[in-house]
Amino acid sequence: GAGVSQSPSNKVTEKGKDVELRCDPISGHTALYWYRQSLGQGLEFLIYFQGNSAPDKSGLPSDRFSAERTGGSVSTLTIQRTQQEDSAVYLCASSLAGDRVKYFGPGTRLTVT
Amino acid sequence: RKEVEQDPGPFNVPEGATVAFNCTYSNSASQSFFWYRQDCRKEPKLLMSVYSSGNEDGRFTAQLNRASQYISLLIRDSKLSDSATYLCVVNPGNAGNMLTFGGGTRLMVKP
Numbered sequence: 418g419a420g421v422s423q424s425p426s427n428k429v430t431e432k433g434k435d436v437e438l439r440c441d442p443i444s445g446h447t448a449l450y451w452y453r454q455s456l457g458q459g460l461e462f463l464i465y466f467q468g469n470s471a472p473d474k475s476g477l478p479s480d481r482f483s484a485e486r487t488g489g490s491v492s493t494l495t496i497q498r499t500q501q502e503d504s505a506v507y508l509c510a511s512s513l514a515g516d517r518v519k520y521f522g523p524g525t526r527l528t529v530t
Numbered sequence: 531r532k533e534v535e536q537d538p539g540p541f542n543v544p545e546g547a548t549v550a551f552n553c554t555y556s557n558s559a560s561q562s563f564f565w566y567r568q569d570c571r572k573e574p575k576l577l578m579s580v581y582s583s584g585n586e587d588g589r590f591t592a593q594l595n596r597a598s599q600y601i602s603l604l605i606r607d608s609k610l611s612d613s614a615t616y617l618c619v620v621n622p623g624n625a626g627n628m629l630t631f632g633g634g635t636r637l638m639v640k641p
Contacts, residue, residue, distance in 0.1 A: 450628065459534075459617070459633040460574070465626040473626050508573055517562045517621050519629060521573035 419443065421522035423509050429528045430499055438494045438525045442511030449492050450512075450519060451484060455505040463507075466492060467514065499529045531556055534632035536618050542638045547608045551635045553601045553618030561623040563594055565603050568615045568634065577603075577616070608639045 422441045430436050442449050451463040462476040466486040477483070481500075486492040496503055506526050510519040536553045543549045555563075563580040578585065580592040580601050591604040601618055618632035 448627070450626075452631075460629075460631040462628050462630070465628055467626060473628070476628075512627070515627070517627050517629075518564075518576055518579070521575070523573050 421509055421511050421520055423507075423522040423525050425525055426523065427526045427528075429530060432501060432529055433498055435495065435497045436499055436527065438496075438507050438527070440492045440494070440509030440511075440522060442490065442492070442509070443520055445513070446511035446520075447489065447514045448512045448516070449486060450510045451492070451494050452508045452510065453505040454508060454524075460508065463494070496527075499527075501529045503527060504529045532633070533557060533622070533630045534618055534620050536616075536632040536635045538633055538635060540636040540638050542640060543608055544640055545608055545610060547639075548604065548606045549608055549637065550605075551603045551616055551618075551637075553603075553632050553635075555599050555601070555618075555620045555630075557620070557622045557630075558596075558599060559623050560599075560620045562621040563601050564619040564621075564629070565590075565592055565601075566617040566619050566631075568617055570614075574617055574631075605637075608637075610639050610641065613637055613639045 447468045449466045452460040465473040481497045484494045506524040508524045509522045565577040566574040567577045568574040584593040589606045593602045615634040615636045617634045
């Protein structure tokens, strides 16, 4: 079946611009996670959605980062006033509720110039 | 101290070799453990879960030592296609089952 999809696959933006990254989870998966992976680094948790519950935003690095999940499916991660240190691969993962196994999308490679 | 620590490598081994990776975690309350594989410029994919009793999947064997808080992955008869970064992953038992990732160990299998 279809896996997690993300768009765009690559995004180059100028410092100070806003960007939106999109994630389509696997159909039926109620849990959705955003992570980011900087060059040569491990994955860093950003935010977690579970069904209609309030999201866990504890991993967001600053108030320039926000995310929404509409209708319990598609999620958008927004980064306002991008900075060069925001350059990374942003990975989305989904899972069934309570399932510890996560399925990752291919990621969006963000480059801030 | 990082929550999940791994030797970044790279481990350079010839085809057919046996190679082992270790990983340590700091949260003794951690509940579940995994090895993920990540190919260059690709997303992480689950390789195998790690159970207390140890488990094997073909050429791959994973073991967990809760007392010492370390996890291992053994790869026998290495193939060129095993070249990748292996991520040690821990579920610390939070409500959202958020995973904590190690920085990964890079393996390069050479002919």
